Amino acid sequence: MTTSSPPEPSPPESPQSEPASAPRAPAWRGLVLRLHFYAGVLVGPFVLVAALSGVLYALTPQLESWVYSDQLRVPVGEQQLPLSEQVRAALDAGPDGDLVAVRPAPEPGDTTRVLFSDASLGESERRTLFVDPGSGEVVGDLVTYGTSGVLPLRTTLDQLHRNLLLGEPGRLYSELAASWLWVVALGGLVLWISRKRADRTARESVRRRTVRRHGALGLWVLVGALFLSATGLTWSTHAGENVSSLRTSLGWATPALSTAGAGEHSGHAGHGDTPADPASPETVDEVFAAARAAGIDGSTVEIALPAEAGAAWRVTEIGRSWPTQVDAVAVDGGTGEIVDELRFADFPFVAKLARWGVDGHMGVLFGWPNQLLLLALGLGLVTMVVLGYRMWWLRRPTRATGFATGRPVPRGQWRRAPRGALVAAAVLALAAGWFAPLLGVSLVAFLLIDVLVGLRAGRARSKQEIAAD
Secondary structure (H helix, E strand, O other): OOOOOOOOOOOOOOOOOOOOOOOOOOOOHHHHHHHHHHHHHHHHHHHHHHHHHHHHHHOHHHHHHHHOHHHHEOOOOOOOOOHHHHHHHHHHOOOOOOEEEEEOOOOOOEOEEEEEOOOOOOOOEEEEEEEOOOOOOEEEEEEEEOOOOEOHHHHHHHHHHHHOOOOHHHHHHHHHHHHHHHHHHHHHHHHHHHHHHHHOOOOOOHHHHHHHHHHHHHHHHHHHHHHHHHHHHHHOOHHHHHHHHHHHHOOOOOOOOOOOOOOOOOOOOOOOOOOOOOOOHHHHHHHHHHHHHOOOOOOOEEEEOOOOOOOOEEEEEOEOOOOOEOOEEEEOOOOOOEEEEEOHHHOOHHHHHHHHHHHHHHOOOOOHHHHHHHHHHHHHHHHHHHHHHHHHHHOOOOOOOOOOOOOOOOOOHHHHOOHHHHHHHHHHHHHHHHHOHHHHHHHHHHHHHHHHHHHHHHHHHHHHHHHHO
């Protein structure tokens, strides 16, 4: 969000301004600077909120383990009950809703999670009972969210980061931030390169020091900002749909596991021809054993019940740390036969990158080093926004009375830019606006604001000229 001095000659701001002999900036620099200025000033608050809430989310895994230790941890017993008995203990607790999945305890001392549907909960939310694998005692009852099974504290911070706790309409804020972050970052890089030579001959003023720090920090966070922007857009409402469509058309989509065609024995516990309850605890044991034999060896696994009559059970590795373990198999509940399988090794390379990108964005790919990296990146973005607004403030008229904000970059920069650069910029803007609709809509809004500001300034000058006559 660099708001450095405009490239065309102008009266010096202070005795410490650049000398007249300083190298002349490229003709296109003013156009980039004006776009960078408007994007920084108007989108900066969205980036600031996204960065702060992202930092909070990155710090929650350890905090979550401490806050919910009573539900997550139990004394290690000498023996562990069969998974079917643990599920039966949860069913006997009488929760509302249907049994939909089971997550066996990953390690000794962890609890088993038994998940139930609940019509009163939101999308991707499940009512989860936490069962002691050694005694079968239900030690907790919480609402969990998503594949990661995050608990209420982290769910709240996740929704704050995603949509400001405003539901689907609030997702526009995070998509706007992700849509513009890469534009601001690359624009800042261009401006830093173009002014590096001029800075060698310039004296150091307060504002120039701020510009220098802003630019230097921008170089450090550049790659991370581009990463957050790209991965954030894959989750967004409008740009995310375009990303999914593009991946599908190019054959880069994440493969899906088929649970259809389990056969006439699906939903049976394997005891003769007597149909068993689709949620039969006995079937859970057989399905889990079949999945383990088929190579589902991750410590963190979800066993999902058939979604409909005749379908197979789904057993999926849900660990998100490195190395990635997201293999899945579909198991016939009556015969234990594997009817379909999905191996991460067979994913298209782009699908693997998408998986790694999402997990890295969430801070779970490399554990605590990933969290520390996100913490540093988030705080770096916050500092960048603050320094950007400070530069804007330092550009304010020094003799103004009352509250005065900084001056914008002077108008008319497009007239100085080469025609070829203008055409290329227009084509790029149209393509980016189509792919990321919020970027396109907000860019049009910026242009309208710019036109209105120009018209207002023109009327003010006309009135002054009439008054002078």
